[in-house]
Amino acid sequence: MMGLISFDTPVQESVQIKNILGKLLLYSKNERPEKTYLQTDKDFYTNGETIWFKTYLVDGIDHRASDKSKVVYVELIDSQGNVLERRKQYVGNLGAEGEIQLDQKLEQGEYTLRAYTKYMLNEEEPVFFEKKIPIWMQQMTKGDVAGIPQNSTNARVTDVVDEKEGVSKTKVRFFPEGGQLVTGMSSKLGLEVIDGQGNGLALQGTIVDQDGNVAANFNSGEFGLGVVNLKPLPGKTYYARLNGESNGNEFELPRSMEEGYLLNVTDRGEYILVQLATNLSDGLQGALLLGHLRGEVFLKQVVNGYGTKEHAVKIYPDQLKEGVAQFTLFTAKGEPVSERLFFVENPDQRASLSMDTDRKSYGTRDRVQVDLALADSEGNALEGEFSMSVVSNNALSSEYSGDIRSWLLLDSDVGATVPDAGYFFRDASQDRKQLLDALMLTHGWRRFTWPELLNQKTSKKLRFPPEKGITISGRTVNYYNNNKFGRSLASLTLMGEDLVYDKDSTDNNGRFSFGNFYFQDSVDAILQAEGFGKRPKALDILLDAPYPENMPAPRKIQYRETRHVEPNNDYMANAYRQKVADFTFDPDKVTLLDEATVTGVKTNPRDVRNRILTEQMDAEMTTGLFSDRIHADSIQGTQTLSAMDLLRYSRYSFKRGITSVNAGTGALYLVDGVVAGPDFVSSMRANEIQFVDIVTGPDATLWGSRGAGGVIAFYTKKGIYLGDETKDVPGIINTKIVGFNKVREFYTPNYSVDRKEHEKPDYRSTLFWEPNIMLKKEGDNKLEFFTGDSPGKYLIKMEGLTNDGIPVSHTVEIEVDSSN
Known part of the structure; x- marks a missing residue:
């Protein structure tokens, strides 16, 4: 009979166990991962629109603000893996706002929006946040701007995802709980039924042995996932058959082991039951059962008693955080032999976000007021950082409806799971829980592997240290x-x-x-x-490159229920109407299909450079700043002189080997505005120089302490430096350094005030975007915006995190009625 004991029993630690616990502690203390997440205002776009987004950066264990990186990279990638747009963002606390203006001529297709930090690249298989975004091309002609037909979008939409030729074979895969089947011992198996393109299939079937005897029946549900129990018998090989398959395909199950271990985890409602079993003669003596959630240990227990074949532990989830837990069984020698993922649900660890609108129905160009409140499970007020979008309900797609909860608590720790991971967070039904457990049985922990962690000698030197700026x-x-x-x-x-x-x-x-x-x-x-x-x-x-190089290609979608991503006709029509309005009131904003091509005379870059250089000289160096100026063309024999020799013709006394204008520190040398060393100046010929300016005294303080010894500025006839042009000069480069992206302000009209600009029709699908919402325990947490000219239903979607790391996502619906 198995004994049930609590999970806080003291651990009798051997050297091997201390090594395991020590390495996991080292991971949770010094090698904590990071996670990113993006909330976009919409799920799909047309050419010329703007992707408004908020990037969240958190610690990968407690989901609080990361104390490592402060720099996040966001990329828009096409279907061929080419990075089309990059944004570098500075994250002050939990997030940073951003936007990407889509090109008017952007090709139609499915794109990937990706967010990551350089620190994440230290992982062997980094887990980046990626979101698939369909973008449709809408073309305008001059004839369209006079007015758009009522029942036409003029979008000429084709499928974003091409249908592959041929029908792929169905595949059935089985995953024994804990990793192995043991002969004579009943086990649970997760199963996955997919077609050749990774689409989950809801089918039924049977498991038979090599003689055709039925051992079990099974069925797969949503996403092709399911669970089946099997007790393998000695000398038997088992196969799966799908009902209704005319081709008679059979799928072999994993072979059972004569001796081994079982690790079973079951949700019993009030508690989680973890059961161990083995048929080895030594039993479980000295074995370690370890449980951690995102790297933080909540269970460590050594099995005592020689020959003990079974062991059980009760775990009460109200003492745990929510997320993916990993249970691992180690032998007394410290070898991991069985592993199981389990999703811990704890309603007490959740936060609720309320968004109360002053009404449910509004007229066009009507004011909407929203009261916001954030609280824990007991109703106590919380603080957090959030972002909000208000969009037409046809601008969000259920296929892309994963949110910040499903990403941080699920997908980010086990990799891309299903196309709609938010499915597992919508209700508390038993069917949904069973399907989530099937998902855990068919996936593995992504953050580290035990052999890799245990064989690590010391803290490894980071190839990519966290960026603070x-x-x-x-x-x-x-x-x-x-x-x-x-x-x-x-x-x-x-x-x-x-x-x-x-x-x-x-x-x-x-x-x-x-x-x-x-x-x-x-x-x-x-x-x-x-x-x-x-x-x-x-x-x-x-x-070094300003952005990370040799980045991996976006991950392929393992599951894809929809072969084509079809646009919503209403969305496309309004997007087109907005383009017409934009062109009518701001012609420079929209490109017409038959626009004229502007031609002109090609400008010589050197002519431009010399012209600007001359203007800079006249503007900056003829106002009395210089103390002395030497014109090279007024000196004979410059062909035989070096640039440094020109200093002999200054009214200041220069001797060979003396490089200071003022007594004390050396002079600062400039060549066409670029700091240069005396060796480089000596290598230049006098006939290359247009003139030399010498600056001394108080005027030299413009260059700070470097000008304390005076400034000697050489200006060449060619002009080495201009703007961001990089010239090949020994020991010197001038360039532009890419900074953080400056974000435009989202246009939010105030229709309560009469303005000329309000004559423009308003068919925007995104009515409101606010990326920086700081909810406080006390104070006025209110927002307001105005509806546009398009009637219909709109969604107010708000996402973010509490200050103590609880992810929250909430959506409410309002209606705009033109008759109001």
Whole structure:
């Protein structure tokens, strides 16, 4: 008879057990993963529209704000794996707002929106948040702008997902609970019935032995998932047959082992029952049963008693967080032999979000007021960060209805599961619970494997440390041979709103890194490298890419219930009407199909550069800033002189070897506005120079402490530096550094005020988008917006997290009636 005991029984820890617990503790303390999530205003779009989104970044264990990364990358990827748009976002607390303006000429198809941090790339198989987004092409002609036919969308929509030729064979797969079947012992198996393209199939069938004797009947339900019990007998091989299959296909089940272990987990309502069993002669003596939820241990128990063949544990879920738990059975030697995932549900760990509108029905261009409240299961007020979209109900699709709860609590820990993971969070029915358990039986833990974790000697050095801001990094190498590198002195000048200067020695491999910075858009930057020694060699600077490189392709959809993604006609019609309105009131916003092609004379970049350089000189260097100016063309014999020799013609006294204008520190050298070293200046010929400006005294303070020794500025006839153009100059590069993306403000009209702009028809499918909602325990948590000109039903969808890491998603419906 199995004994039932609580899960807090003291553990008698052996060396092997201490190693297991120690490695898991190390993981939860030092190697905590990160998770991202994106809420978009809609689930699909047409060309020219804007994807408004909120990126959430959380700790992968407790789902609170991550204390590691502050930088998130968001990418829009086409069906061929090409990254079309990138956004770099700074996450201050839990999230950051963003937007992607879709090109008017974007090809129709299915795209992927992906969010990740560099820190996630340390995982062998990173789990990125990815959302599939269909985008339809709508083309306009000049004849359409006069008015749109009432029953036509002019969208010319074709299928986003192409139908593959031929009919793929049905596949049936079985997954023994705990990982193995043992002869003579009853086991539970998860099953999955899919077609060759990964679509789940609801079918019935039987399990027979090699002699055709029926051992069990089974059926698959939603997503092709199901559960069946089987007690394999000695010498028997088992096969599955599908009812109604005319081709007589049989699918072999996993072979049973003569000796082994069973791990069974059952939801008994009030508690979770975990049962262990074995037919080995030594029994379960010294075995460790370990349970963790996202890396945090909630169960550790050693089985005592030689020859013990069965053992059971009660676990009360009201003491646990919600999410995917992993149970693992280890032998006394520390070898993992059985494993089982189980989804823990605990209503006490949930938060409720209420969105009370002042009415349920509104007229067109009517004001809508929403009262917001966030509370725990006992009604106590909570605080959190949220985002909200208000869209027509035809702009959201059930096929893409996974939300922040289903992603953080389920998919992010076991990988993409089903096309609609939100299905498992909609109600508390027994059928839904059984299907969720079948899903757990057919999937494995994705965050780590036990062999990998246990064989790890110490904390591994991270290839991708967490980013706290914008980092400018790279390597200094030999100018003539980039395979040679060594220590040097690297310096950085950022010419943003504030002038930033920093310098540091590289490591022995020439690596340098500056940061962490915060700025939006892009800023001009100058990097310089100087070698050590009396005769330093010319150096080149190789910058690291501003975005992660060699990224994996978006994951393929394992399940796909719908072969075609069909657009909603009402949505497409309103999207087209909005394009017509946009063109009528703002012609530059929409591209017509037969627009004229503008041609012109190609401009020579060097002419532009010289013109701007001259303008810069006239604007900045002829206002008395310089203390002395040397015109090279007024000096004879410049063919035989170096650029440095021109200084002899200054009214200041320069001697060979003396590089300071003022006594003390050395002068700052500039070549066409770029900081340069004296070695580089000495390598230039005087006949390359247009003129030299020398700045001393108080005027030199414009360059800060670097100008304390004076500034000597050489201006060449060609003009080396201009804007973001990078010129190949030894020891110097000038470039633009990509900053964080600046986000446009979502247009929210106030129709209670008469304005000229309100003459424009309003057929927007997204009426309201607010990415930064901070709910407080006290205060006025209210929002308001106005409806547009399109009647129909609209959804107010709000997602986010409480400050203590509970994901929340809630949707309410309102109606817009033009007769109101």
